Amino acid sequence: MAELLAPLLMIVPWVVAVLTAVVLMVWVERRMSALIQDRRGPNRLGPLGLFQAIADAAKFIFKESLTPAGADRPLYLLAPLLALLPALTTFVVIPFGPAIEVSERTLRMLVVDTDTGVMLFLALASLGVYSLVMAGYSSNNKYSLLGSLRAAAQMISYELALTLSVVAVLLPATSLNLAAVVDYQVSKQWLGFLPGWNVFPQALGFLVFLVASFAETNRLPFDLPEAESELVAGYHTEYSAMRFALFFMGEYMAMTTLSALGVTLYFGGWTLPGVDLAAVAATVAGWCGAPQLFGLPLASWLGPLFGFGVLMAKVALWLLFFVWVRWTFPRFRYDQLMRLGWKVLLPLALVNLVAIAMLTVGGVL
Amino acid sequence: MPQQYLPVLLCIALAFGLGIVLLALSWFAGRQTGGEVKRSTYESGLPLLDHSRKRLSVVFFLVALDFVIFDVEAAFLYPWALVVREGGWPLLGAIGVFLAFLLAGFFYIWRKGGLEVRTGAADPGPTTP
Numbered sequence: 001m002a003e004l005l006a007p008l009l010m011i012v013p014w015v016v017a018v019l020t021a022v023v024l025m026v027w028v029e030r031r032m033s034a035l036i037q038d039r040r041g042p043n044r045l046g047p048l049g050l051f052q053a054i055a056d057a058a059k060f061i062f063k064e065s066l067t068p069a070g071a072d073r074p075l076y077l078l079a080p081l082l083a084l085l086p087a088l089t090t091f092v093v094i095p096f097g098p099a100i101e102v103s104e105r106t107l108r109m110l111v112v113d114t115d116t117g118v119m120l121f122l123a124l125a126s127l128g129v130y131s132l133v134m135a136g137y138s139s140n141n142k143y144s145l146l147g148s149l150r151a152a153a154q155m156i157s158y159e160l161a162l163t164l165s166v167v168a169v170l171l172p173a174t175s176l177n178l179a180a181v182v183d184y185q186v187s188k189q190w191l192g193f194l195p196g197w198n199v200f201p202q203a204l205g206f207l208v209f210l211v212a213s214f215a216e217t218n219r220l221p222f223d224l225p226e227a228e229s230e231l232v233a234g235y236h237t238e239y240s241a242m243r244f245a246l247f248f249m250g251e252y253m254a255m256t257t258l259s260a261l262g263v264t265l266y267f268g269g270w271t272l273p274g275v276d277l278a279a280v281a282a283t284v285a286g287w288c289g290a291p292q293l294f295g296l297p298l299a300s301w302l303g304p305l306f307g308f309g310v311l312m313a314k315v316a317l318w319l320l321f322f323v324w325v326r327w328t329f330p331r332f333r334y335d336q337l338m339r340l341g342w343k344v345l346l347p348l349a350l351v352n353l354v355a356i357a358m359l360t361v362g363g364v365l
Numbered sequence: 366m367p368q369q370y371l372p373v374l375l376c377i378a379l380a381f382g383l384g385i386v387l388l389a390l391s392w393f394a395g396r397q398t399g400g401e402v403k404r405s406t407y408e409s410g411l412p413l414l415d416h417s418r419k420r421l422s423v424v425f426f427l428v429a430l431d432f433v434i435f436d437v438e439a440a441f442l443y444p445w446a447l448v449v450r451e452g453g454w455p456l457l458g459a460i461g462v463f464l465a466f467l468l469a470g471f472f473y474i475w476r477k478g479g480l481e482v483r484t485g486a487a488d489p490g491p492t493t494p
Binding site for chain 1: 375394
């Protein structure tokens with residue numbers, strides 16, 4: 001029973017966090033772009049314009065859902081649904097708290113605790129490309145088609161660099177399970193004072209991962225698939241109302257889960273350097289008299305909760321960086337984008353991989 | 366154990382469910398008036414200049430082909446990550462040979478111009494729809 005119930009319970013915070021991130025990011029994106037461009041941004045609805053996201057959502061719901069003439073209807077409707085798929089499934093392999101004891105068994109805090117780990121993440125994340133290609137092909141519009149072709153080529157090109165930079169992180173941890181990657185980072189300390197985060201020994205791999213993650217989520221400076229100056233709106237030109245909003249939501253959710261992966265790989269995931277969250281949870285539970293909650297001590301509930309909070313705080317910083325970059329850099333030209341992916345990032349990722357492999361075998365990492 | 370992947374299926378169902386509920390909500394809440402003009406293909410307010418079912422640049426095909434080759438390479442590297450410490454230097458040498466072959470292929474593609482995306486290449490121009 002516990003085997004089935006535990007993953008169900010662990011999905012809940014993730015779904016809540018990912019959906020909340022979409023709502024918050026709509027507001028953050030607009031306010032922060034205004035800040036960077038010396039404007040005010042939305043400030044009428046609620047304190048600081050915080051309810052703007054609700055107004056945006058209401059508008060999407062009450063608009064008309066148009067299907068263009070000549071559209072391939074089944075594919076046209078399936079595409080926005082698939083846009084949500086990668087973002088709402090990939091979080092299952094990301095750990096978010098200290099392991100707890102349930103009926104004399106150690107339960108690690110990740111929904112699917114398996115040896116395939118990162119492989120599963122990348123496999124599910126790759127499904128995103130189907131949504132874009134379907135949307136572009138089925139819309140019967142040349143802008144959509146060109147946008148989706150660009151998107152497909154861009155995503156698969158940068159996926160290579162991303163995959164290779166991720167392999168380099170897995171080498172010293174000698175596991176594909178992200179919980180092991182976090183444990184590895186906790187067990188290390190660099191130069192005697194830096195936390196054991198992978199970002200320090202793998203700065204090059206981190207750079208490749210960061211750039212590739214911008215391309216994977218179709219964000220500026222790599223938003224060629226929807227370059228509005230040349231392609232109107234790219235693959236979602238012919239989408240309106242909630243059908244368009246699903247693509248939009250999918251993009252923000254994918255940003256959140258990819259950020260969570262990046263934080264877990266390079267910045268210690270749910271852990272804080274020098275702080276044992278399990279001990280903190282036990283102390284806080286002690287203040288409350290250490291009661292039992294649904295057959296488990298309070299500390300077993302608080303530990304994962306604190307871990308999730310730390311993880312989300314780190315993800316929030318990463319997301320702010322996404323927004324900051326979007327409103328700072330101009331868009332690449334398409335041939336520049338492909339050249340960067342194949343001729344710069346891929347060789348860099350390989351160099352990083354070989355270097356990390358040698359350091360690992362040599363016993364430095 | 367295959368049953369430990371059940372939560373993934375659940376998440377897939379959740380994603381589809383959420384999408385279908387939102388689409389249905391918008392379909393029933395919005396006024397669906399339709400009409401020929403609204404359903405016409407978007408062309409920035411002009412009459413349609415070009416149709417979408419036409420020939421495409423071969424570059425996209427080449428990129429897809431390159432991707433398949435190198436992604437399989439990356440897939441072969443994952444099992445190595447699990448035994449890198451036990452395997453030590455001999456295994457690293459073996460992987461080095463594997464990588465060297467792929468790098469040779471990579472630079473061959475590079476030299477042949479398979480990684481180039483040329484702008485302003487021969488464009489047949491607009492065709493009448």
